[in-house]
Amino acid sequence: MALIAQNHLQFIVEVGILMYAAMIFLLNLAPLSLSMILFLCLVLGIGFNIIFGLDVVALFMSFGQSEFTHPFGPIALLVTISSLAALAIMEDSGVxxxxxxxxxxxxxxxxxxxGGLMHRSFLLLWLLGLLIGFFLISKSMRQKSIITVKRVLGFAFIAVAGFGGLELLSRILQMPVLSPLLRIERLETFSLPSLKLVLKNTTLLGHNPMSSYWGELSSGFADGYISLPLQLILFFGLPFPVFYGILVNKKDVIDYMVPGIFGWAYDFGYITMFFLLIWCVGIIIMGLRMLYTYRDMRENGSKTYLGREVLLTGALAAFMSQALIGLFIINRTINGTALLTFIFLSSLIFATSFGVKE
Incomplete structure (x- = not known):
């Protein structure tokens, strides 16, 4: 049947459509008050501290960490920026x-x-997202821009100090898994061959089948390097090529070693990569325009959409940060379960454009 996904890309698109429809329905089901959004964000913030903390404990105790920062890192950013946006509006009202x-x-x-102890890529996403979020809040509240040379240097110092602290900690505890330098050396060793593989074998509609791990079994399109979570694919019993168990290491050639634009181009072709970039830019522009609309309505005395406004602020910051890190630094930030998060954030931004009465 036409509606049953025939490959990974079609499955991604169909899940995205369903998520967009569900988000539009949920956001228009009941009004979202500012206090309710703030309460939910605070509860989720506590929850993320707990699960990230447990993940770190598992890392140090060698229990086998779950790496929650990849799928939940952007959502943690969403709830944090939304909380700060809500507080800014409340403070502006005299609270x-x-x-x-x-x-x-x-x-x-x-x-x-x-989160920084678990993944260096998360630390980049987190700090960039906070910077974007603070900027959006300052513009939304018509405050003096926080983007100053001093503050940018401050964020850069925090990032450098964080990476330096992790390197020092890895040597003191003799835990190479914490070492940022080891990760950088690994990227230097494997990224160049991966980039050569991508650039040499990518076509408009996919890639050279023989360059894929699957070899003669490959169709040259949607070989599973870019996919939704494996559990979701198995749940629906879809007969797609997947990297499972020890084969996950074979996926790292594209999933971990190249930026997202190269990963998407290799698995789905340059045309799909082009439309992915157009989609990302379109979502961001739509979100920014809607954010300014909410600001104008708030300044005109309307308090109907305050909850939506702070939710949109957080979603925009998280989506923009995840897009920048995932597309231009490390593909894993927008792949697998993180891809589901990426679609969720975009659907949240998209849904805010519906049901608004100016």
Whole structure:
């Protein structure tokens, strides 16, 4: 049947359509109050600190960590920026939020430490997302821009200090898995061959089948290097090529060693990569325009969409950060379960454009 996905790309598109429809329905099902969004964000912030913390404990105890930062890192960014946006609106209305802001900063610090210990790519996504989020909040509240040379240098210092601290910790504890330098050396060793593989074998509609791990069994399109979570594919019993068990290491050639634009181009072709970029830019532009619409409505005295406004602010910051890191630094940030998160954030941004009465 035509509606049953025939390959990974079609499955991604169909899941995306369903998620967009569901998000539009949910956001218009009931009004989202500012207090409710803030409460949910605080609860989720506590939850992310717990699961990221448990993941770090599992890492140090060698229990086998779950790597929650890949799928949940952008959502943690969403709830953090949404919380800060809500506090900014409340403060602008004359509400004292000093205590709550301090609590949010504590949650931010916890996520930074726990998430940074797990993945260096998360630390990049997190710091970039915070920078984007603070910028969006300042523009939404018509405040003086926070993007100053001093603050940019401050964020850069935090990033360098974080990476330096991880390297020092890895040597003290003799845990190479924590070492950023080891990761960089690994990327230097394997990224160049992966890039050569991609550039040499990518076509408009896929890739040279013989360059894929599957060899003669490959169709030259959607070989599973880019996919939704394996559990979702197995749940529906879809007969797609998947990298499972020890084969996951074979997927790293594309999944881990190249930026997303190369990974998507290799598995689905340059044409699909082009439309992916157009889609990302379109979602961001739509979100920014809607954010300015919400700001104008708030400044005109309407309090109907305050919850949506702060939710959109967080979703935009998270989506933009995930897109930049995933597309231009490491493909894994927008692959697998993280791809589901990526689609979720975009659907959240898209859904805010519906049901708004100006």
């Amino acid at each position: 004292e939020v000093g205590g709550l802001r301090g609590f949010v900063y504590i949650l931010m610090a916890g996520i930074t430490v726990f």
